[in-house]
Amino acid sequence: MINEKLAKIWYGGDYNPEQWDESTWSEDQRMFKLAGIDVATINVFSWALNQPDETTYDFTWLDNTIERLYKDEIFVCLATSTGAHPAWMAKRYPDVRRVDFEGRKKEFGGRHNSCPNSPAYQKYAERMADKLGERYKHHPAVLVWHVSNEYGGYCYCENCQKAFLVWLKNKYRTLNAVNAAWNTSFWGHTFYEWDEIVVPSGLSEEWQGGTNTNFQGLSLDYRRFQSDSLLEVFKLERNALKKHTPDIPVTTNLMGLYPELDYFKWGKEMDVISWDNYPSIDTPVSMTAMTHDLMRGLRSGQPFMLMEQTPSQQNWQAYNALKRPGVMRLWSYQAIAHGADTVLFFQLRRSRGATEKYHGAVIEHVGNEHTRVFRESAQLGQELHHLGDKIIGSRVIAKVAIIFDWENRWAIQLSSGPSIALDYVKEVHKYYDAFYQNNIPVDMISVEEDLNQYDLVIAPVLYMVKTGHADRLKAFVRNGGTFVTTYFSGIVNENDLVTLGGYPGELRDLVGIWAEEIDALDPAHYNQIVFENPYGSLNGQYQCNILFDLIHAEGAEVLATYGSDFYKGMPVLTKNRYGSGEAYYIASSPDESFVQDLISTICNEKGMKGEASSTGGVEVTARKKSDKQILFVLNHNEEKATFDLGNKTFMDQLSGETYSGTSEINGRDVLILKEENNNEIH
Template sequence: MPSTPRRPTPTLADATRGRVLFGGDYNPEQWPEETWPEDVRLMKDAGVNSVTLGVFSWARLEPEPGRREFGWLDRVMDLMHEHGVGVVLATPTSSPPPWLGRLHPDTLPRDADGRVEWWGGRQHFSHSSATYRRYAAAITEDLAARYAGHPALTMWHINNEYCTADYGDEAAAAFRRWLRARYGTLDALNSAWGTAFWSQGYDTWDGVLPPRHAHYMNNPGQVLDFRRFTSDMLLECYTAERDIVRRHTPHLPVTTNFMPLFPGQDAWRWAEEEDVVSVDLYPDPRDPLGAQHGALVQDLARSQAGGPWMLMEQAAGPVNWRGVNHPKPRGLNRLWSFQAVARGADAVCYFQWRQSRQGAEKFHSGMVSHAGEEGRTYQEVMRLGGELARIGEHVAGRHSRADIAILHDWHSWWAGDHEGRPSTEADLPTVLHAWHRALWEANLPTDFAHPGHDLSAYRMLVVPQLYLLTDTAIDSLLAHVRDGGTLVCGFLTGIADEQDRVRPGGMDARLRELLGIRTLHEWWPLEAGETAATDGFRGTLWSEEIDATEDASAEAVYRGGELDGLPAVLRRGRAWYVSTLPEPGALRALLTRIAAGAGVPPVLDGLPAGVEAVRRGELLFLLNHGREPVTVRVPGTHVELLGDTAVTGEVALGRHGVAVLRP
């Protein structure tokens, strides 16, 4: 008898159904029940079609061990369905109730100094605790069983912003099991960690611990593996709950929300376990590069998803965790929301719906602020909801792939972040943002990719910094250039192997040959604010003493100082090496030149400063990140969807203005 065909894995499209999801975290348990009908009225007026329920509700759902209080959630679910608002139902396991830590201290994590992280905040759970996992599975099981058939349910949201490391004894035992599975023997572990240095050799597995507080620097191999282990343990927590809800609702997608460019999770691996990639994004409204940070995170989320993704959280106004928390100027919330849609988001959501009156986040904005429905925040949210509804059918499910990929890998980030490195100034996030900024300002569409993935679809690969590269990844870079692609590498790339051993010569020999480097004599890191002059620009953060091979050309040369006359930028065929961080304008000009040579044009030529142009499917998004009105020239005639007007030749954009053009 033939087996029943397995249903394809659900996707974000199963929840969006041809719309852009619009809404946010709704926490009705914080409010009297008579407030709920008013909330629904305001949601409908604002075009809200999705809310996330239950993220921080464990103590309300299980006020004491084993006792369930689902009545209030039943009523909220029914209310949402009655008014056509879909529900993304969360498992509440990111914030265990106080009774769990009180009755089961083993569920509480410990920091590197051995201090307990007590209840009273959130994320106070040990990822390795069998007790925590048992209680988390039980509440997830009961939630899934109760609401699997509820017509309001559209998606599952597991936990929230997984981020907890644990250095306690149960985590130590789990770390040893993880290491045994990875290395097999103590000899292999000692070799991988280089324990011959500082007399650190282990004679028994019982002596192996997490990298707890030490008198001086911790072993880099130990730290690297502990970060890998922590990501894997948190992923186990996620997949355990995911598998429970999938068993009850195999037709519904499951997600958990990443934090933007967060170092604690190998997000490439995590994305493979999600039906929907979702991320929280909170650029500083006072940061002149806030929009570029947003674009980077959005490009990364879209690339992890391989298509549409979900903006799970953003702020409608100020946050509450910066030293000074500024509101968003008029129009900025709308502008940044459309930037996310332009770069692939099929859901635009907030933390949270109604601004809290109590608790740690009462000064964090909501879609409905303390000013209520007459406040500017809600009025802007209402406008945005109407506009997203207007364009939803034109964007939902559409996807555009770039010809340029920035390569990024968490294992490389972890390895390169050790405290004993040549310079703390040249940290990866700083370098990554600088290179992405150059491409963003040049309006060159950019994906992100893992160095070990299939890269054949890209014309140009950009490697701002990959300190650790596996042999497989290096082979992939070599093949890309051999097959006609263009490669641009920044400094501190290919320095170490998978176990953080520095490769002979200070850089992998195959990579040196590809890039035209005969000898890498010394790294010359620069102090904060210090620059290195070349014959074409000024370099920052870093410089290097290198000799070039005879078949490589120096495209820029250091002038003055110890490196006078040595190459700063090398080119060998279609492979480029940049041994410093050029100032922003110079890096933008260099990458624009290289992209043109690779056959990659910008989205539009001649854009005014501060205007971003993004294509998604057949649509062209124009985003004015400036405070002054501008006019943008566009070829041909289009329909501007937000105003439902025809435009020919040029488009006027006001302060923080947005236009969505369809041919």
């Protein structure tokens, strides 16, 4: 439970009363009550209001806002307001302004605009958090602290240059170690003094916005450094708050698959994970599910906060489609099904001006409750109130894990070949989707996670194998686990130095193959995965593209071979016995039907089944506590569809209707089911 003061799924979102007058505040709270809103996120971008100059702090408006909300039984998620620095700070302390990739000093404007290594920013951000913690440490309305907002973006200023050298000295100790890690003997880049090192930018080693670099080790370390730098300023504020309120959880809103920060590292420093979910109208629902599971995995499966979603439409995509009727409710319950204990929106009332004035809100510009969006919001609020504490405390339990690693993602992007078409997230999602289609729960885990709790571990495109990771994978398989990895794996260590002695490096004996060469062709060019003999659900011929490892079996069983080109007949799918377990290697990027059939085959061999069977587009997910579970049946189709519960009987916790065997669910509808003889979670 995030905070015992409110033992239900929290419902509400970002609220900006400072943008409105007193008469509007009264209307807001009237409609909040109608919608069942019980949590408001406030003070997100109010630094300039709270601190009009260097020495003045004025929280009068915030005092009044918190009191006004709490009198109507609305709690607050209290932000620290440091997501954008005030104009006076940018003027008086130019070092707070970032320098961009091209070496240009930014002027005041926008947000995400503060250099994390600016002494002035660090000083005033920490001080703001300290003052807020001191002022509101005993206020009963405060449920959770929200530090800054959507951290992101890199800086290349002089302060970052200096801090980077300190970071390097702490990591490597000597210049000889730096030169070895970065292979600086290439192109005569050997460093003899620390201050000869410059940050990798458009002025030095990188180009095309940082997607290409001459020295991968240097660029990888700068990404680690920038992620760590932003994390350090989060920790400054967190620690200031914890000094006053050790029992109130602290979070900051992450952004799912955002590429620039190592969220597994961030997750260790947050009391509860929160994130902002903004899929487009054509985002696969399984991609959203995967991202929820990834956010849940940042703290080893603990429930998380859905901090932001839009009730209707976004304002920043190329085509800002409305959420169709029922979709907001459906996607809200999808978040809950995958581990969220809150449903919060951006925003509660639409802004009148500036860039987010057309971003959706519970209260539209018309300013009343007579809108489709408000009616849907109020329905959801009523349902969450009805559910009460029935879901709180339950968790998603999975025996399958997929490894996701931000540093591996960076390394693949920066790898200087062999193919620009290789998309790490898409390759990971391809395997996740195979489990999703069969309603089999998955944990998205880091390379550091304990594997003993899983039966099956998938590591798509594990290009970077960090120190000790291969040993953990081998121990997992040796003890009876099943491991699946793919082409372009085991190539480099954490410094992007190639592991010599043949691909896939440290994984070679585990998977029982040697990859002699890697062919890269235009994605429009396909080869074939050919099965001479059926293997489980795998039979006949499939297609593959992007990369093609030319592998030789070294003890592994060859299950399928390439069907064309000069490597026709060479292995493309192998299975290797290793200790009591087995390891599969897929030598190319296969089509979705292959992945579906492979995963079905492995799951059948291991006796792994989904929570229920269903037709396409019907998601069935479970949250469990002890031996009790709640099934979430989510129909992502516009039309009615079916699902099969077998011989068990369940009661829908929203309608009270009972379901068993093959049942129907309406289009874009949600059922929350418990076995009829277990109507309470204990």
